[in-house]
Amino acid sequence: MKIASWNVNSLNVRLPHLLQWLQSAQPDVVALQETKMEDAKFPDTAIAESGYRSVFSGQKTYNGVAILARRHAIEDVQAGIPGFADEQKRVLAATIAGVRIVDVYVVNGQAVGSEKYDYKLRWLAALHDWLKEEIARHPKLVVLGDFNIAPDARDVHDPVVWNDDSILTSTAERAALQRLYALGLHDSYRLLHDEGGAFSWWDYRQAGFRRDLGVRIDLVLASDALHASCVAAMIDREPRTWDRPSDHTPVLLELG
């Protein structure tokens, strides 16, 4: 089973890219982030014509998450973190082919010390507490999405720029990610690749992609129970080369 995550930065704009990519990559499950659309406007018909069922939790302008699946039913759908009041649509969970899928669009945080940064850390703490229960209920768990955290120095183009005090790489953000790892969740890309320099997001500004000034912040975490089934992990850079791309590119995990 091929499981993918992609922050599309507006599904309105990126729907043609998504459909083209579904056709070429043939993933079984796709978690989308930043759909930026209300549920009533979700293009489930166009996506169904490509062979995928979809569930979604969106809002106008900001945030928004969706899960697509082909062949298998999408069951036991849950939007948001239970018990954590949040107007922002950032979480969607569902069970597909016996695997619990948790799609997350983690808060960006803007700048270390800002109000949004505090919200990011509170949000990650709530996510941790919920996932602790979720993994007990569903040992076969995949948590994937835009984490807005680069796990370590290999995951940034320049560790001097992206340092302990920078947003996306600060000590507290990385500690929050380590707490998720401590639940028995593993960065599947790192299970299978040691080398650095493989990125999933490049700033639109300053020709970030052309100069490969990226960071790896889109992650697929797999639980202990799935560890032995992780047969391939990859980042597909191609959609980032297309005309008018998302600033993120898809990341994938193949379970054997």
Add this chain to the structure above:
DNA sequence: ATGGTGGCATGGCCA
């Protein structure tokens, strides 16, 4: 140091 680009919405926020 500041602002650079893109999306949404049409002035300013968010990333």
